[in-house]
Amino acid sequence: MMINLLKEVGRGKRGARDLSYEESLQAATAILELKATPAQIGAFFVAERIKMESVEEIEAFVNVCRKHAYRAPIQQGLDCAGPYDGRRKSFYATFATSFVLAAAGLPVTLHGSASLPPKWGITLHDLLKESGIDADLLSRDRIVQAAKETGVLYVPVEEWCPPLKSLRSIRVELGMRTVLNTAEKLIDYSYSPYLIFGVYHNTVFERMAKLANNLNYKKALIVQGTEGSEDLFIERPTRTYFVENGQSQLNVIDPDAYGLETAVPDKDWTPAEQVLESEAILQGRGHLAFANQVLLNAAVRLQLAEKVDSIEEGIYICKDLLDNGAAWDLYRKWQTVMRSQSAQPCSS
Structure with missing residues (x-):
């Protein structure tokens, strides 16, 4: 799965495309749960850096981070x-x-x-x-x-x-x-x-x-x-x-x-x-x-x-x-x- 996503974001500055929100969730989950290999994680980060992250891609990473974080309404300010x-x-x-x-x-x-x-x-x-x-x-x-x-x-x-x-x-x-x-x-x-x-x-x-x-x-x-x-x-x-x-x-x-x-x-x-x-x-x-x-x-x-x-x-x-x-x-x-x-x- 991660290899297929890498192919989409890693085609170079002209060929790469933004992932959909659902695809981004898959990538974020694989990375944050360490289901992807270190080489795949590094390659994804570099490819995204070259392409520039879309709003949907960043949002997916935020939401997967939130899923794995301790969050509580301690103080709302x-x-x-x-x-x-x-x-x-x-x-x-x-x-x-x-x-x-x-x-x-x-x-x-x-x-x-x-x-x-x-x-x-x-x-x-x-x-x-x-x-x-x-x-x-x-x-x-x-x-x-x-x-x-x-x-x-x-x-x-x-x-x-x-x-x-x-x-x-x-x-x-x-x-x-x-x-x-x-x-x-x-x-x-x-x-x-x-x-x-x-x-x-x-x-x-x-x-x-x-x-x-x-x-x-x-x-x-x-x-x-x-x-x-x-x-x-x-x-x-x-x-x-x-x-x-x-x-x-x-x-x-x-x-x-x-x-x-x-x-x-x-x-x-x-x-x-x-x-x-x-x-x-x-x-x-x-x-x-x-x-x-x-x-x-x-x-x-x-x-x-x-x-x-x-x-x-x-x-x-x-x-x-x-x-x-x-x-x-x-x-x-x-x-x-x-x-x-x-x-x-x-x-x-």
Whole structure:
């Protein structure tokens, strides 16, 4: 069966065709359940990379990933879907932003893994480890407890979706982006009605918008953000696609319109520097550019999730949460709960 599917996607750039949704389900099942051989899996990933994945093909991989993942309505808020290959040269605004949002009453789901190709950058996993939290060793109950107490859920995806762990070695050997780089971000572990999703190229806006609609999110924002992440730029406008009720539209978000545009300093980021800057911002200090970036990202996400009527209102609320210490207190509480069992093995 897999050989026949490979023949269709592997005929070269001109001869290859997109698989139907049913065919894509067959391919995704064979790959994620390791019924295909490593050679077939690698060949499929490369062929799809050359052809470019269709919406139906990505959707099939998302749904098979969801089938094999632990998913539960732990908290229904905003899912932040950034690239798992991490950052090399930009601030991880979404980390500090998540605690501001939770302090504002919007539950947030974050997810990630150890770094992956093609970027091999700093990941959320690295930030947690720098904070004394090894998410791969935490029991699921502990992670859920931290979410219930604070509104911030962090999912170690290779523990909660085991097929992704099984396929890591093949992805590392290939060293390139595969269909999994998109599918893994859309598993939606907590059944979130709202999605913010990062893309690197604006050429995929329409495909990702259609995919968000097919996956039945109430509202989604597709962001061409820093290093392909969901983080809006603070030094210049950011192109985004707003998706709701089967409709999508381009929306350029300009920080200058809110008095926040700020030059970003060149910085050699390490996990330690990322955590130090995040904690400084949550304490109401930190570099102005990165503090403003957190404010803008938090405000846009509050508006997306219908917590405020405007970005201006969101900025006002979020600045107050940073100034009065509410966001910092919540972060410290989350850190304490997550740290309290970080040496325990992960339970299924």
